[in-house]
Amino acid sequence: MTGIVSVQNLRKTYPGGLHALKGINLEIEEGEILALLGPNGAGKTTLISTICGISKITEGKITVGGMDIVTEYRKARSMIGLVPQEITLEPFETVINSVRFSRGLFGKPKNEAYLDQVLESLSLLDKKDARVITLSGGMKRRVLIAKALSHEPRVLFLDEPTAGVDVELRKDMWNTVRKLKQQGVTIILTTHYIEEAEAIADRIGVINGGEILLVEDKNALMARMGKKKIRIDLMEAANKIPNKLKSYDLDLAKDGKALTYTYDTKSERTGITGLLNDLQAAGMQMRDVQTQQSSLEDIFVGLVQESST
Amino acid sequence: MNFQGVRAIYTFEMARFFRTLLQSFLSPVISTSLYFVVFGTALASRIETVDGIEYAAFIVPGLIMLTVMTQSIANASFGIYFPKFIGTVYELFSAPVNFLEIVVGYVGAAATKSLIIGLIILATAFLFVDLDIQHPMAMLCFLVLTCLSFSLLGFIIGIWAGNFEQLNLVPLLVVTPLVFLGGSFYSISMLPQIWQTVSLFNPVVYLISGFRWAFFGQADVSIGLSLGAIGLFTLGCMTFIWWIFKTGWRIRS
Numbered sequence: 414m415t416g417i418v419s420v421q422n423l424r425k426t427y428p429g430g431l432h433a434l435k436g437i438n439l440e441i442e443e444g445e446i447l448a449l450l451g452p453n454g455a456g457k458t459t460l461i462s463t464i465c466g467i468s469k470i471t472e473g474k475i476t477v478g479g480m481d482i483v484t485e486y487r488k489a490r491s492m493i494g495l496v497p498q499e500i501t502l503e504p505f506e507t508v509i510n511s512v513r514f515s516r517g518l519f520g521k522p523k524n525e526a527y528l529d530q531v532l533e534s535l536s537l538l539d540k541k542d543a544r545v546i547t548l549s550g551g552m553k554r555r556v557l558i559a560k561a562l563s564h565e566p567r568v569l570f571l572d573e574p575t576a577g578v579d580v581e582l583r584k585d586m587w588n589t590v591r592k593l594k595q596q597g598v599t600i601i602l603t604t605h606y607i608e609e610a611e612a613i614a615d616r617i618g619v620i621n622g623g624e625i626l627l628v629e630d631k632n633a634l635m636a637r638m639g640k641k642k643i644r645i646d647l648m649e650a651a652n653k654i655p656n657k658l659k660s661y662d663l664d665l666a667k668d669g670k671a672l673t674y675t676y677d678t679k680s681e682r683t684g685i686t687g688l689l690n691d692l693q694a695a696g697m698q699m700r701d702v703q704t705q706q707s708s709l710e711d712i713f714v715g716l717v718q719e720s721s722t
Numbered sequence: 723m724n725f726q727g728v729r730a731i732y733t734f735e736m737a738r739f740f741r742t743l744l745q746s747f748l749s750p751v752i753s754t755s756l757y758f759v760v761f762g763t764a765l766a767s768r769i770e771t772v773d774g775i776e777y778a779a780f781i782v783p784g785l786i787m788l789t790v791m792t793q794s795i796a797n798a799s800f801g802i803y804f805p806k807f808i809g810t811v812y813e814l815f816s817a818p819v820n821f822l823e824i825v826v827g828y829v830g831a832a833a834t835k836s837l838i839i840g841l842i843i844l845a846t847a848f849l850f851v852d853l854d855i856q857h858p859m860a861m862l863c864f865l866v867l868t869c870l871s872f873s874l875l876g877f878i879i880g881i882w883a884g885n886f887e888q889l890n891l892v893p894l895l896v897v898t899p900l901v902f903l904g905g906s907f908y909s910i911s912m913l914p915q916i917w918q919t920v921s922l923f924n925p926v927v928y929l930i931s932g933f934r935w936a937f938f939g940q941a942d943v944s945i946g947l948s949l950g951a952i953g954l955f956t957l958g959c960m961t962f963i964w965w966i967f968k969t970g971w972r973i974r975s
Binding site for chain 2: 495515
């Protein structure tokens with residue numbers, strides 16, 4: 414079954430010859446939050462712009478809710494809301510008029526009650542009649558979201574919603590996104606903050622150099638790719654790793670007081686029991702043991718480095 | 723057809739106009755009044771009549787045309803250039819509206835604004851001179867057509883312009899000279915023969931002449947020729963816009 418957004422063999426070449434997207438295939442499922450993770454210039458914004466109709470398709474096919482975005486662009490686009498990366502708003506207009514404009518532009522009849530509800534959910538209702546120019550950066554970003562939601566879209570694209578936003582506002586934004594998901598909106602967001610993808614996404618797509626490196630359930634991804642580390646604090650400092658332990662993937666801390674063992678959680682034998690026995694046999698006494706799960710960041714950096722070499 | 727979309731653009735643009743009401747209305751009214759005072763009063767003592775028409779009255783159609791043409795271009799070019807400049811244009815391109823609807827919304831609003839301004843100037847003119855409009859319906863038609871065609875031209879300029887300098891360049895270097903030399907303040911029959919011939923290559927001459935005919939029943943060129951000229955001009959602008967639509971020139975990568 415095809416997803417609510419389906420991208421097939423999408424290529425995008427700019428007139429200058431730049432291959433921004435090199436054969437993207439992506440199925441987005443209804444109701445999920447998909448985070449597209451990638452470094453700057455990976456093609457995240459180009460992908461979103463192309464799905465939303467701002468940028469022309471060079472080759473390939475995109476459907477939204479089963480509607481082809483080129484031949485049935487009216488039906489397809491009316492299902493999409495887009496929050497752009499840059500804050501682009503008519504500065505002298507009021508919040509409510511900007512939102513009304515967006516609703517009308519997407520062909521929807523007036524519905525003040527709904528718009529009030531959208532503003533309310535974004536904590537903007539008291540700023541309804543304020544001019545955009547008088548708002549703070551965080552509020553302006555929420556106005557952009559209100560505009561994108563004004564026509565009751567089924568799919569919402571958020572292009573780097575928290576770029577240059579402070580920690581407090583970022584958490585607010587995440588809560589907003591979670592709330593929207595509860596309302597049944599499918600959300601695709603791009604980010605280069607791994608923390609963000611880890612915090613709110615159901616699935617994560619990693620994109621680099623115009624190619625999708627993988628799309629996977631977040632938890633599965635972390636379990637699959639995740640390496641764990643055991644840090645063993647020693648009673649007495651060692652000056653080198655004993656010969657008996659050479660076969661293990663061990664690092665000795667600079668002060669010699671701790672050993673770090675890296676192992677793969679998905680392998681059949683983690684080697685932990687053997688290591689602990691051998692440690693004892695080598696006469697090393699343990700003060701403390703702790704395990705660490707590698708973060709999405711490590712996975713991401715690994716993937717991107719792999720793809721660029 | 724996305725009527726809601728067209729209406730949204732139109733309303734939003736008209737709101738910009740009413741937001742800057744003072745600037746929108748007052749500046750053309752003041753500058754026109756100054757023209758009346760300077761030309762109508764100072765020159766009228768030298769030139770009493772042109773083709774049997776009192777000079778102060780003679781310049782009314784030209785003045786209205788001058789303002790309507792420059793305002794149409796300014797409004798329409800700014801209307802589409804500003805969203806490009808501040809980036810809000812993304813919304814137009816991601817919305818379920820086609821290019822024709824965008825044009826209707828923006829050009830319609832710009833033409834409405836300049837029509838309102840034109841009518842205000844006409845009303846102002848009545849304060850200065852006695853006017854008896856011979857063909858009121860024809861006058862209105864000419865006014866509306868001019869507002870529309872010059873707003874179309876303005877829209878093209880706004881799409882083309884890459885910065886504010888370019889936005890002002892075409893009106894400054896091409897349109898203003900053509901309008902001033904198009905017989906706003908004089909009848910081209912007052913010019914030496916050679917300049918009369920040159921003037922006939924200026925499309926604005928036909929518009930002002932036709933408009934003047936609607937007022938006084940007489941003009942430099944025949945009314946049919948005037949109608950033909952404005953029709954051709956409108957058609958030209960529309961063709962160009964259609965071409966922009968087909969090729970995505972300057973709007974879509």
